[in-house]
Amino acid sequence: MPAHKSKKRKVDRALDSGPDTSRPSAIFKPAGSRTFTLSLALPGSIIANALTHDQKTSLVGQIARACAVFCVDEIVVFDDGQAETRAPEQGGYTAFADPNFFLYHVLTYLETPPNLRKALFPMHPDLRTAGALPSLDMPHHLRSEEWCEYREGITLQTGKGKNPQTIVDCGLAQRVAIPAAIEPQTRVTVKLGEPSPDGSTILGQAVAPESPREEAGYYWGYSVRQASSLSTIFTECPFDGGYDLSIGTSERGKPLKSILDKQSPAYVEPTWEHLIVVFGGVSGLEAALQADRELQSAGVRQAEDMFDSWINLVPNQGSRTIRTEEAVWVGLTGLREAIDARRSR
Structure with missing residues (x-):
């Protein structure tokens, strides 16, 4: 067997047994609330x-x-x-x-x-x-398939009536509904909850931009x-x-x-x-x-x-x-x- 082929196989084995470096591994991990x-x-x-x-x-x-x-x-x-x-x-x-x-x-x-x-x-x-x-x-630059209890979104439309809801695009497959009237095209920080009863939206709450840091310790x-x-x-x-x-x-x-x-x-x-x-x-x-x-x-x-x-x-x-x-x-x-x-x- 040619020497160069043998070396290539050894290198391939070494790479197979090592850590996966094809994607970033330094994911931010919150460690409890942070007020400072x-x-x-x-x-x-x-x-x-x-x-x-x-x-x-x-x-x-x-x-x-x-x-x-x-x-x-x-x-x-x-x-x-x-x-x-x-x-x-x-x-x-x-x-x-x-x-x-x-x-x-x-x-x-x-x-x-x-x-x-x-x-x-x-x-x-x-x-x-x-x-x-x-x-x-x-951490708040999330991909659509990534889950986090908080997300940044943009308001799309606001319902009218006694209990208005605002629909928010948070970059997920489903829209998020929050129980507040907010002008369209406004950036908002959202804390996500459960899916709505009909499954059409995710229920959420508008929170202060510092809430992910103060409540959960995220860098936001x-x-x-x-x-x-x-x-x-x-x-x-x-x-x-x-x-x-x-x-x-x-x-x-x-x-x-x-x-x-x-x-x-x-x-x-x-x-x-x-x-x-x-x-x-x-x-x-x-x-x-x-x-x-x-x-x-x-x-x-x-x-x-x-x-x-x-x-x-x-x-x-x-x-x-x-x-x-x-x-x-x-x-x-x-x-x-x-x-x-x-x-x-």
Whole structure:
């Protein structure tokens, strides 16, 4: 028998006895309710520094992928005053006219389950190549044959009368009926129940978008909001009590390990409820502070004074600069230990 045929059979046997790698196996498994949240803030000016539409779109895709991988619950796109904005171009194109909105727009599109995008996002020049970006494939991006007690859907029609029902398309073979009157073409989070008596629909309940996380521990994607300045990241926080732990990133900060080391005076106890990590643009968070009139009038002169921790993600970095999209990956990787410690409490 030729040697090469013998080797091929041995390789085939080895593959047959190994794990099946033909499809992803890292399926998110909820581990009970989760009340704490992880937020990330970054300036839209990073879009202005990318030269072409494709580069701008790819940059957003990198950030969205990082947030999906590390289970970020909220993204805040803030205006650091470092990018010029003007009226949108013909057709509403904002990549060059309003980079803050462009970042917000594409991030929101990518978070939306693919089966809902066509209904929720009309044709728009901002999104013309967004569909070619790598999929986020988050737990709420469910296939039609996959079952989960929660699903995202879009309302189709609402009945009238004393007890109105709304029919929702959740990407299943059957429509879902919920006992509430909701405007058509509205995205809604649904908790699924039993099939209706006649089997024509599945009965469900409309729930808050955070219910899958708070009730069952699912990672259910991220919300996106815009902030007009550095200070409004905090003053417009949607969580009761605000962010109880804020981390600013800067090459002039303390090493990241200082907040992870229990022996360090800068150690952060894993008792927080709402953590936000804030990244600067090309000119750093110091430039965002200088552009913020509210902070200037309040006498805030040092950016680090705004945060509970002021950290350097990569001490002794080999490159003069770390791009914001790189810093997001590095930062979320470095903070994973702190987040896991909070999760295990």
